[in-house]
Amino acid sequence: MSDREGHIGPGSSDDDLSLPKATVAKMINELLPSDVTCAKETRDLVIECCVEFIHLISSEANEICEQESKKTIAPEHIIGALKRLGFDSFTTEVEDVLKDHKQQQKDREKKADKIKDSGLTPEELQAKQEELFALSRAKFAQPQQQQQQLPQPQT
Structure with a gap:
């Protein structure tokens, strides 16, 4: 159900919606010249x-979704909404991002399969993980121990 009067869903309003200010500021600063x-x-x-x-x-994609008698907004609905609203020039980049996202998902699944196909039992995997954590803690503690051993300046 599409509602363009500002109601997003039960118990929410446009006043509740925002984006992280620090993230937006970082994006803006990366795009602007340094001066x-x-x-x-x-x-x-x-x-x-x-x-x-x-x-x-989102509202336009929801309308497209409803017209197709779907209950979930899919990426294709977003692309359709962009086209309907006259943002055709955005669709190529959105499709590229979608393709990259799908590839990242496949890569994650391959990594999960690699763990599953490793032939190790869950206990052996847990032991390997604990070993890696111990090595990491030792590396992290090493510089701190060296700092503690340095002579302290006298006042």
């Missing part, structure tokens, strides 16, 4: 615009 700064009010406006854009695309 240009962004005012706090500008960052807040960018966040509001992003939230509105997400709401617009």
Whole structure:
């Protein structure tokens, strides 16, 4: 059910929605030349615009989803929503990101299969993991021990 009056779902409103300010600030700073700064009010406006854009695309994707008698918004619905709303120029990049995401999922599954296919029992895997943790702790503790052994400056 699509609702463009600002109600996202039960118990939520647009006032509840935002994006992490630090993340948005970091993205903005990475995109701007080093000699240009962004005012706090500008960052807040960018966040509001992003939230509105997400709401617009989600609402349109929801309508497409309902027209197809589906209960789950799929990536294809988002791409369709972008096209319907005149954001055709975004679809190629969105499709590329989707392809990368699917590849990352496959890679994660291969890694899980590799563990499963290792021939080791869960107990052996646990022991190997504990061994790796112990090595990591030893490496981490080594610089701290060296610091403690250094002579302390006298006052």
